[in-house]
Amino acid sequence: MNLFVADPEWGFWIVAYFFLGGIAAGAYFVAILIEWFGSEEDVVLAHIAYWIAFPLVLVCTLCLILDLDRPERFWHMMFKSEVLKEAFAEGFPFSARGWKLAVQSPAFKYWSPMSAGSWVLAIFGVCSFASLLTAVWPNRWPGRWLRTRWPYRVLQGIGCAAGFFIASYTGALLSATNQPMWSDTTWLAPLFLASAASTSLATISFIAWWRNIGTPEARARLAGAEPLALGLEVVVLGAFMASLGENLEPVLLTVRGNIMIFGTLTVGVLLPLLLHVRVGERRWWGAPVAALCVLLGGLLLRYGVVRTPSELLARGPSVLVRFAPEESRRRGQPGADIRNHGKSVQPRTKFPGMP
């Protein structure tokens, strides 16, 4: 665990993006599968996902822009600013020289998760917008026109792949750093993906219950998928904890680390599983309360993952020493100087020459 790094101070906007982006991407991914492989009565559930995916993408984009220290330069994520400015100076779009420079301006680094994520988020926005049109105007132009054209199927396929990418790349982005905990595991991406699946199913389920959309059979099928997603999330969360190895202990010494693991596990997974198994459809509140618990758990997971490294850095190297000075003081033991390799040192009570 590297504790010599600086804190990027990613906070509220990034947590919100990871949470809402996961729901949007997961919902679209699941919706395409439902529309392609489900029955006619299930398609209304897919339409719920189409209704929420594009608005959430817009909110996510806003979150990302607001998190930048220079929000007015958000477009630098996708275009080389100096090349594009030069293209405009050369008369783009009215000159050949300007066009020649403009086509060289896109900035895409496939090996940088943030660069790739910016482009895929834009692609996902286009696909989810097209699907929103089909959900809003299923029997009128442009929705009906889109639905009856084969390119729309291709667009759906691209959107499905983009949804999968958006749901997971945020975890890979965190792993591709040198921050404590993030860079010590490769299981953040699958963890975010599993959480995106459970939170998106919960969102669709909650909206279906709230607005009374879909047949009882379709909603029962949806409710049946939720425990599967939660089971997968437990397994992936376990793999994530195992992958941390000896670094799990310092993580568990932090408040946010405990929120990340125990908050997610109890509120976001075990409680809704219990509600699905013990209450299920016997009580009207079973499904919506379980869905809200899953959503809260997903939010706790994102908050814990994003904010734990800053707490580790604030505590410094002492977090890696079992009997760190503050821990020793709490136990009434003499303080230990870490720079003396953890060996306890008796503090001098009286200095020479002092009365």
Added chain:
Amino acid sequence: VAEAVGFFTDTTVCIGCKACQVACHQWNDLPAGHAPNNRHSLPVLSGDSYDNTVSLSDVNWRHVKFIEQFSPDPDRSQAAWLMMSDVCKHCVHAPCLEVCPTGAIMRTEFDTVYIQEPACNGCRDCVSACPFGVIHMSERSHVAQKCTFCYDRLKVGLPPACAQACPTQSIKFGPLTQLKKDAQKRVAQLHKQGETRAHLYGADDTVLGGLNAFYLLMDKPETYGLPSNPKVPSQMVPRSIFWSIFTGLLVTLGVLFRFRQRTQPMPQPAEPAPAPPAREGEVKP
């Protein structure tokens, strides 16, 4: 293309005078820091030895570390100071350069790593990627800031301000190949004198493919606040992708398992039962 240049910092001859810090501030016109939570007040004393700038920051592109070591006996009878002038390492496989989505971080013709301020949009991905805690966000310009290796001075054939100001030549500047030869000679000299703990950090390609600002240390790297094994960010991505695809397949299977109506064969309508033979006297319709 100009020759690759670098810094060789020999910590054994650093006297902690902070001339490098002052020269860096002067040449790059960097302001003084301020007290925590009060922009209009001067920095408070840190209480950590003679170090009051505490770490590298947006206004401290050089930082002299004071590491006090005491013997473990009750009277702390033996004491020693380790001093080190810290700076951006201008790594060969620079994590900041690798992750920067805007292309604001670039490699210069001198093989140094440079941030183009007009292109930076303040996403802070470079801050999270740097394993040495070098890059910080400027409170004035709101873009990423770090040592420029005095690019403007290099362009006109001058050495970086810190190296020129160093009175003990703890910070040596020059062509990398020459610096590495000098460093090996210095380590051999120290070993001959009985200082067997002396070793080089970042001179070979084991740390991020090599550091263009490398060090001669007298203790393990962690003592100086340097990680032993920093990571290249992209090395984590392939395994993340593999496990994500695996998890994505499981999600797909789970959804298909619940919504698999169209994949099941449609039930065939039952054939009508053969009509019973007509009885005598009954008229067939």
